[in-house]
Amino acid sequence: MKLIILAGGQQSTISNEREGIPKPMAEIGGRPILWHIMKYFSEFGIREFIICGGYKVEMIKEYFMNYYIYQSDITVNLEDNSIQIHKKHTEDWKVTVADTGIYASTGQRVSRAQEFIGDEDFMVTYGDCLSNVQLPEVLKKHQEGGKICTLLTARPSGRNVILSVSEEGELIQDSALEETDAWTSASMYVFSPRIFHYLQGSYELDYFVKGVLAEQKQVTLYKHPGFWLPVETRRDLVAMEGMWNAGIAPWKKWQD
Amino acid sequence: MKVVILAGGMGSRISEESRFKPKPMIEIGEKPILWHIMKLYSFFGYNDFIICCGYKGYMIKDYFVHYYMYQTESTFDLGADRTQIGHSKAEPWKVTLVNTGLHTLTAGRLLKVKEYIGEDENFMLTYGDGVANVSIPALLDFHWKHGKIATLTTTQPAGRFGTLRIGTDGRIEQFKEKARKDQSWVNAGFMVLNREVFDYLGDGSEMLEDGPFEALVRRGELAAYRHNGFWAPMDTMREHDDLEALWKSGQAPWKIWQ
Numbered sequence: 001m002k003l004i005i006l007a008g009g010q011q012s013t014i015s016n017e018r019e020g021i022p023k024p025m026a027e028i029g030g031r032p033i034l035w036h037i038m039k040y041f042s043e044f045g046i047r048e049f050i051i052c053g054g055y056k057v058e059m060i061k062e063y064f065m066n067y068y069i070y071q072s073d074i075t076v077n078l079e080d081n082s083i084q085i086h087k088k089h090t091e092d093w094k095v096t097v098a099d100t101g102i103y104a105s106t107g108q109r110v111s112r113a114q115e116f117i118g119d120e121d122f123m124v125t126y127g128d129c130l131s132n133v134q135l136p137e138v139l140k141k142h143q144e145g146g147k148i149c150t151l152l153t154a155r156p157s158g159r160n161v162i163l164s165v166s167e168e169g170e171l172i173q174d175s176a177l178e179e180t181d182a183w184t185s186a187s188m189y190v191f192s193p194r195i196f197h198y199l200q201g202s203y204e205l206d207y208f209v210k211g212v213l214a215e216q217k218q219v220t221l222y223k224h225p226g227f228w229l230p231v232e233t234r235r236d237l238v239a240m241e242g243m244w245n246a247g248i249a250p251w252k253k254w255q256d
Numbered sequence: 257m258k259v260v261i262l263a264g265g266m267g268s269r270i271s272e273e274s275r276f277k278p279k280p281m282i283e284i285g286e287k288p289i290l291w292h293i294m295k296l297y298s299f300f301g302y303n304d305f306i307i308c309c310g311y312k313g314y315m316i317k318d319y320f321v322h323y324y325m326y327q328t329e330s331t332f333d334l335g336a337d338r339t340q341i342g343h344s345k346a347e348p349w350k351v352t353l354v355n356t357g358l359h360t361l362t363a364g365r366l367l368k369v370k371e372y373i374g375e376d377e378n379f380m381l382t383y384g385d386g387v388a389n390v391s392i393p394a395l396l397d398f399h400w401k402h403g404k405i406a407t408l409t410t411t412q413p414a415g416r417f418g419t420l421r422i423g424t425d426g427r428i429e430q431f432k433e434k435a436r437k438d439q440s441w442v443n444a445g446f447m448v449l450n451r452e453v454f455d456y457l458g459d460g461s462e463m464l465e466d467g468p469f470e471a472l473v474r475r476g477e478l479a480a481y482r483h484n485g486f487w488a489p490m491d492t493m494r495e496h497d498d499l500e501a502l503w504k505s506g507q508a509p510w511k512i513w514q
């Protein structure tokens with residue numbers, strides 16, 4: 001199964017960069033968010049990635065073009081301009097970086113990646129969300145549902161967490177909150193390739209799924225009860241960096 | 257002899273620039289301070305470098321991967337996807353760039369480059385954020401003569417504050433303006449180390465200058481080479497700007513090369 005990662009949005013200023021960078025290139029523990037997402041999915045056997053870039057897509061291309069140089073120790077001999085790679089550290093990933101335009105909607109970006117997908121189910125995630133979603137469960141649910149789309153939902157997280165407020169205007173304590181049924185789109189999907197017949201025009205993906213596909217009863221919902229966090233603000237990035245440094249990052253399933 | 261340069265730290269004290277790049281990549285006269293340090297060693301014939309990378313280490317790798325091409329006239333035939341690189345004016349450097357981790361302390365960084373030092377009995381080590389006009393041959397001569405495990409270069413920093421002598425009644429008895437010779441002797445880097453130093457690094461979980469150096473001192477294995485010439489660390493933007501001004505004046509004391 002292939003994973004499309006949407007990485008074409010507008011510039012981000014949440015990171016320590018003088019100029020804007022694509023948000024998925026903001027770093028946690030010295031590596032782009034994009035890498036963390038790929039590393040997580042590859043733990044479930046996903047090896048083929050299609051990255052839909054736009055804004056500063058060349059940064060993403062350069063990152064993967066130089067990936068083995070960044071991951072390995074190297075010796076540059078300036079007398080003859082030769083580069084020697086020591087202990088090559090790399091991944092068995094096949095990464096396609098597609099330039100899907102600067103102003104395209106997320107729906108258009110997925111459409112433009114169709115040529116790389118072929119005739120099989122595929123997944124899509126936004127390039128700025130990290131989670132500990134149990135992929136086998138998701139895919140099982142998708143199979144059972146037999147619909148065009150399985151939409152992952154998660155508990156709202158970060159700053160915009162939903163509060164339970166009583167009629168008197170008092171905050172209802174946390175345990176009560178857990179039982180409320182507030183779910184948000186986790187911006188992750190499993191799609192059948194049939195999606196491409198529907199996905200025309202300039203829809204945003206979320207809007208398309210909630211609107212067009214839901215109306216046709218073509219959406220299976222998967223509720224992910226665990227960790228999910230989109231990097232919306234610098235604060236989110238700092239929180240993730242903190243988890244990473246403390247060795248408690250919930251998305252880090254792999255061994256170093 | 258190989259030269260190890262520590263270039264992995266976060267450089268938090270010079271935050272304006274190092275938010276965007278690792279401190280050793282901050283430029284003086286359009287060249288990274290790392291390059292200036294390497295030029296000093298290269299002047300004395302030491303061209304084999306091991307750079308301990310960490311924070312934004314990919315920027316240091318990019319710099320050296322492209323260095324050869326940047327020092328030459330290149331022709332790009334875009335139709336044929338062919339690049340012709342002319343005779344390069346790049347220095348005859350061999351630069352090994354090692355990922356030594358984001359938060360690793362200096363003793364740990366040194367352990368991680370041990371395999372690239374190989375079987376060499378001795379190697380040099382310095383910080384990627386300080387320039388000087390240390391005479392490397394004199395430093396090595398000093399190291400060979402005393403035969404201890406470690407030599408570090410010590411110097412008196414240029415004074416920033418005038419010193420006072422005050423009597424018990426609060427009267428100033430003596431006022432001296434910013435005299436360098438009144439400053440304490442500090443560690444300026446520019447070290448020479450015998451490979452026995454690796455026995456002192458433990459598991460690498462501390463600063464080289466803490467436990468390892470204290471242990472060397474206890475055993476009388478650490479010597480200090482006194483350097484009376486120029487030395488400047490680049491810890492703050494003010495220090496950076498001073499170095500930049502010196503470079504622009506054409507009288508940078510650390511520029512001993514042509």
